[in-house]
Amino acid sequence: MVSAPSGAGKTSLCRELIDSFPDLRQSISFATRPIRKGERDGIDYHFIDTEVFQAMVEQKQLAEWAEVHGNLYGTSLETLTDAAEGGVDILLDIDCQGAAQIKENYQRGVFVFILPPDYSELEKRLYARGTDSDEVIQRRLENAQFEIPQASWYDYLVVNDDFQSAKERLCSIVSAERCRSHRTGQLLENFTVKGDK
Numbered sequence: 001m002v003s004a005p006s007g008a009g010k011t012s013l014c015r016e017l018i019d020s021f022p023d024l025r026q027s028i029s030f031a032t033r034p035i036r037k038g039e040r041d042g043i044d045y046h047f048i049d050t051e052v053f054q055a056m057v058e059q060k061q062l063a064e065w066a067e068v069h070g071n072l073y074g075t076s077l078e079t080l081t082d083a084a085e086g087g088v089d090i091l092l093d094i095d096c097q098g099a100a101q102i103k104e105n106y107q108r109g110v111f112v113f114i115l116p117p118d119y120s121e122l123e124k125r126l127y128a129r130g131t132d133s134d135e136v137i138q139r140r141l142e143n144a145q146f147e148i149p150q151a152s153w154y155d156y157l158v159v160n161d162d163f164q165s166a167k168e169r170l171c172s173i174v175s176a177e178r179c180r181s182h183r184t185g186q187l188l189e190n191f192t193v194k195g196d197k
């Protein structure tokens with residue numbers, strides 16, 4: 001699970017993570033926000049309208065969902081179930097409300113929060129991105145003040161001060177987590193001496 005305030009560089013870092021670990025699969029969220037220039041339905045998000053989203057909530061088809069910056073976003077339960085059954089690691093790029101729901105319901109998640117170096121750098125990056133109106137940027141900056149304190153309950157914090165170095169730290173987290181004994185315990189079976197129980 002990767003969360004960050006808008007503009008911290010999370011989307012680009014997640015893309016790099018997927019490129020570095022071809023067996024890691026990115027979850028494609030459902031979202032009610034308008035599609036941005038350059039985005040593709042079914043690849044960046046499944047873009048749906050609010051009524052369809054609410055029906056999914058009622059039918060319990062979402063593993064988590066939240067209202068973020070005035071729009072609804074959610075992760076399909078089927079995506080998580082399929083990944084668990086197939087033994088596939090899945091990357092969720094979701095906000096902290098959604099991450100908190102996943103933490104409560106799924107014990108095996110790893111939670112990473114990407115931080116900008118400071119607020120002024122965050123503001124600079126949001127304006128430089130040029131994808132949102134001033135009003136939307138101001139709302140995202142206000143939200144950042146509520147989101148950043150949430151970082152305290154995440155497993156890992158990565159400051160995106162230098163992109164390459166942040167990418168390396170993020171990749172190290174995935175590599176280290178994959179070596180944890182509770183995930184690799186079956187390796188020891190290769191060392192069972194014949195006749196041992």
Ligand code: 5GP
Pocket residue numbers: 003004005006029030033064065066068069073074075093094095096097098099
């Ligand atoms: P954006 O509209 O800029 O793509 O994303 C806005 C925020 O929504 C980001 O913080 C992103 O992590 C979050 N988000 C995207 N998909 C989901 C989701 O499925 N669930 C939740 N809770 N947040 C999401």
